[in-house]
Amino acid sequence: MAMNPVPKPEVWDITDYVHNRVILPWKKKRLTGRPKKNQTLSVGEKRKQQTCGNCGRKRHNKKSCRNPSRSTEKPTKKPRTCTVCKKEGHNKLKCPDRDNTPDLSLAPYLSFDDTDTNTDDEEVDCQDQICRQRIANAEDTIHEERANAGRLTADNAVLMAKVENLEAEIINLHVQMEARDNELNVLYTLIEKMQKKMLDFNIPPSP
Numbered sequence: 199m200a201m202n203p204v205p206k207p208e209v210w211d212i213t214d215y216v217h218n219r220v221i222l223p224w225k226k227k228r229l230t231g232r233p234k235k236n237q238t239l240s241v242g243e244k245r246k247q248q249t250c251g252n253c254g255r256k257r258h259n260k261k262s263c264r265n266p267s268r269s270t271e272k273p274t275k276k277p278r279t280c281t282v283c284k285k286e287g288h289n290k291l292k293c294p295d296r297d298n299t300p301d302l303s304l305a306p307y308l309s310f311d312d313t314d315t316n317t318d319d320e321e322v323d324c325q326d327q328i329c330r331q332r333i334a335n336a337e338d339t340i341h342e343e344r345a346n347a348g349r350l351t352a353d354n355a356v357l358m359a360k361v362e363n364l365e366a367e368i369i370n371l372h373v374q375m376e377a378r379d380n381e382l383n384v385l386y387t388l389i390e391k392m393q394k395k396m397l398d399f400n401i402p403p404s405p
Contacts, residue, residue: 239245247256253265277286282293290296 248259249256250258250263250265251260252263252267254268255265278289279286280288280290280293282290283295
């Protein structure tokens with residue numbers, strides 16, 4: 199069985215009976231009973247059950263719940279521990295033993311034990327000598343760094359002067375090239391004029 203293509207609507211041969219017939223919309227009939235509120239589930243879809251926020255059971259909500267509420271007590275937290283005295287109940291900012299702790303900020307920079315409060319006079323003198331020696335070494339390094347910085351600044355000044363000289367030379371070269379270009383343009387114009395005069399006098403131009 200062959201299927202022929204359908205022509206355009208302008209070519210259709212419609213009879214007067216069909217053309218003059220009026221098709222009215224269908225009459226809507228309301229069904230009996232209360233309309234549905236729940237969504238129609240698709241095949242294989244399961245409806246989610248409502249869970250109560252009071253007792254945790256299903257098929258009812260918190261407003262209509264008659265069961266006792268489940269315990270909402272939060273688990274007890276571990277008491278905070280101080281990092282200074284290792285005791286519980288406070289932190290290092292509120293520690294009563296904070297002022298009695300030794301200052302260990304300079305311990306990595308010293309070769310002696312700076313945490314002992316009952317030091318002898320010899321140990322104090324040794325500490326003073328070590329500190330003075332370190333201060334002298336630091337001052338020597340500062341002087342060396344300043345000398346190196348001065349040398350670098352002098353070298354930078356020399357290099358900047360060389361760069362400025364090179365820029366001036368480049369500018370002069372550009373000026374010279376423009377002057378030569380102007381001279382060449384003048385020569386080309388003179389040559390063209392001479393060629394025109396030679397053509398006027400019927401003189402063949404030189405190759």
